[in-house]
Amino acid sequence: EIVMTQSPATLSVSPGxxxxxxxxxxxxxxxxxxxxxxKPGQAPRxxxxxxxxxxxxxxxxxxxxxxxxxxxxxxxSLQSEDFAVYYCQQYNNWPPGGTFGQxxxxxxx
Amino acid sequence: QVQLVQxxxxxxxxxxxxxxxxxxSGYTFTxxxxxxxxxxxxxxxxWMGWISAxxxxxxxAQKLQGRVTMTTDTSTSTAYMELRSLRSDDTAVxxxxxxxxxxxxxxxxxxxxxGTLVTVSS
Numbered sequence: 001e002i003v004m005t006q007s008p009a010t011l012s013v014s015p016g017x018x019x020x021x022x023x024x025x026x027x028x029x030x031x032x033x034x035x036x037x038x039k040p041g042q043a044p045r046x047x048x049x050x051x052x053x054x055x056x057x058x059x060x061x062x063x064x065x066x067x068x069x070x071x072x073x074x075x076x077s078l079q080s081e082d083f084a085v086y087y088c089q090q091y092n093n094w095p096p097g098g099t100f101g102q103x104x105x106x107x108x109x
Numbered sequence: 110q111v112q113l114v115q116x117x118x119x120x121x122x123x124x125x126x127x128x129x130x131x132x133x134s135g136y137t138f139t140x141x142x143x144x145x146x147x148x149x150x151x152x153x154x155x156w157m158g159w160i161s162a163x164x165x166x167x168x169x170a171q172k173l174q175g176r177v178t179m180t181t182d183t184s185t186s187t188a189y190m191e192l193r194s195l196r197s198d199d200t201a202v203x204x205x206x207x208x209x210x211x212x213x214x215x216x217x218x219x220x221x222x223x224g225t226l227v228t229v230s231s
Contacts, residue, residue: 032216034217034218036154042223043204043206043221043222043223043224044154044204044218044221045221046217046218046219046220049209049215049217049219055219056219087153087154089154089217091215091216091217092216094214094216095159095168096156096168096170096171097144097156097157097158097159097168097170097216098156098216098217099156100153100154100155100156101153102153103153
């Protein structure tokens with residue numbers, strides 16, 4: 001099973017600043033990597049798929065990069081609504097279904 | 110607009126079964142697969158399995174094989190997930206989620222249901 005490791009576990013950033021979240025795969029997943037945002041009490045929301053393609057309706061301040069085993073989600077200028085937990089998910093090996101990272105909590109500094 | 114609406118919270122005793130529903134609207138139900146993902150309290154996301162709404166083909170996570178069954182009712186555009194022999198560590202929020210690949214599988218999820226809390230407690 002491919003293991004996804006996210007870092008850091010918690011990231012404290014001030015509104016208006018840039019946030020950079022990392023995700024590493026235990027083996028290559030090509031560009032089959034998605035990012036989700038989850039707020040308390042809500043379902044996850046798809047942000048990025050194919051490592052770098054924004055999902056429908058996702059603001060341009062969200063960008064994804066990387067391939068193989070190293071991936072990054074960047075939020076260019078944090079808005080108040082961006083403080084949440086972010087998960088990466090690989091879907092290169094199917095079946096079984098994609099495995100998720102343990103999440104990065106983005107909190108207000 | 111695409112919507113997935115799930116059934117309400119459940120409380121079950123250990124050893125019992127639970128069946129969660131997920132009613133889809135806003136798209137052609139049989140053209141996309143549905144996965145189920147669960148999240149234990151304060152924990153991360155775990156993929157449970159997938160079903161094709163077109164032909165009913167399924168693929169389950171190995172750790173749940175034998176305890177989980179996923180089905181669909183195309184007449185009502187509803188997907189179901191049944192989990193049997195419940196244990197305390199099955200306590201979680203259960204989500205249905207649509208796979209965006211038309212007539213195929215991509216492995217990621219573009220629309221999610223609101224979640225159903227299943228509590229297993231004696």
